[in-house]
Amino acid sequence: MISSQEAEAKILQLVSALDREIDVETVDLTAAPGRILATDVTSSLDFPHWDNSAMDGYAVRYADVQSCPVTLDIIEEIPAGVQPQKRVEMAQAARIFTGAILPEGADTIVMQEQTRREENRVTILQAPQCQEFVRHRASFYQAGETLLEAGIAIAAPEIAVLAAAQCTQLTVYRRPRVAILSTGDELVSPEKTLQPGQIVDSNQYALAAFVAQNGGIPLQLGIVRDRPDELKDAIANAIASADFVLSTGGVSVGDYDYIDRILQELGGAIHIQSVAIKPGKPLTVATFARKDKSCLYFGIPGNPVSALVTAWRFVLPALKKLSGLATNWSPELIKVRTQFELKGAMQRETYLWGKVQLIDGYYRFVVAGGSHSSSNLINLAQTNALAIVPLGVKQIAAGTEIWAMRV
Incomplete structure (x- = not known):
């Protein structure tokens, strides 16, 4: 037996991330949540797009308001989304609202709580700091720089950034394909009537949910009887169709545990056979070389808790690395x-x-x-x-x- 840390390190060494040239697809922004960026994203827009006000108040020249109180002429009103029409000159101010473009000539915003207005004149009651409440163009992000890096998972905050940057088409990694099969003569699917000694195959459904929740495509191959020929055919088909294979049962030392022998017959290189954990000691990890990309095989214990614990502890880090995530593969x-x-x-x-x-x-x-x-x-x-x-x-x-x- 090897330790869980040794097993995780060995498994991660065996995993190669999806290819950012081949294993990619383009998706709409609305289909991007949960996907992994395959290329860096840049934008042609500055953020903010222009100098603008962070407060409702008055746009002024700092030179006019260093000594207060001082009264200024109001030359125009600038709501958000409206282009200023006038330049602020000496002893002038423009009424401005949050998010509105800063007019030419102005360099500072005085918040309205520090003013008193009488018709078309405003008295500034307290001197502001120079450039106070001004959000400068490109102070958050400069056009052409990397906005989001490849290898990150896209969630709600990233969607907001991408939408604001008008990035509506994204290059993401394809979803990893994970074949799932359950072995055992005693297993039946949930819709069947149980006979004495039979067990419902919950692992097939639990592992499919686990794969889907973590960004993969589960390929449910069903139940395979404890017959070496049938197992060999099923495993060969799984290896040919998937990036990973998860099989449950058949990896212990019982008379009907054929998995390790079959993997070797199919040309697999076995790297792990047991790990010093409870539950989940019997764990087979093997690799299969293919022309396009190698396949990683996990032979997982058949007991349902062992199956999920093993998936959480060892399969998930491998799935994260395979999916194109750049960092944070290990369990939290x-x-x-x-x-x-x-x-x-x-x-x-x-x-x-x-x-x-x-x-x-x-x-x-x-x-x-x-x-x-x-x-x-x-x-x-x-x-x-x-x-x-x-x-x-x-x-x-x-x-x-x-x-x-x-x-």
Whole structure:
């Protein structure tokens, strides 16, 4: 067995990001949320587009208002979106509103709360700072510079920036294709009537949701019986059609666990076979060379909690790197205080599922109630974090500060 850190590092070394020349597509701005930018974005616009007012007030010459009070003539009114028509000269001011273009001659804004108006004249009651409340052209961004860098995920803030910059067509990485298959004679799909000894294949659906939520395209290949020939055909088809393959079951040491042998028969190079974690110890990671791009294979335990823990811990970092994300591939770890006593497995790093909540300024972890068996997926619902009990630790007392992994 190798440690989780060794396994993650090895997996990330095996992953090559999608090619920014080949593995890209163009999407409309409305279809961009959740996608990864494949090229740097620039704009032909300055931000702000012109010198403008950050306040409702009066545009003035600073030279006229250094000694106050002083009364100025109002020469025009400038709402937002209207081009000024006059130049502000000595002893003059223009009524101006937030966002409106600064008129020629003016260099400072006096907020209206520091003025008193009488018909077409305004008295400035308090001297402003030079250039106060003026937003200068290109002070936020200069046209032609990099606006957004390749390798970032597009979310609501980026959409706002892109819309303002009039970037309506974007080059993004294609979504990674992830084939998912479940192995086992005991498995049936959810719509079937259960017979004695049968189990509903929840892994197929959980992993498909996991892939879709993290930007991939799940290719659900269904259930494959524990027959070496059928498994070999199914795995060969999966390898040929996907960037990653996730198979559940068949990677332990039972009489019907054929996966590792079949991977080798198909020409796969096996890099990992077990990791010192609980749940999720049996983990096979293999690579397959192809003409276009290599395929990474994850043989994941069949127990449903083990399957998801393994996906969160090891598949997600690989999927992030593959997708074109430039940084932050590793799981997000946060410091929390456990509200309950936690028990570890000593020889394996232990992950206990539950909820993290921010209470009184502290992140607190509440372990899910009931059995923490890798086959008990019922108390997995609403999980948002995994508490980590390190190797060699048997017990952690309630109230102790620990690391937890967000999921």
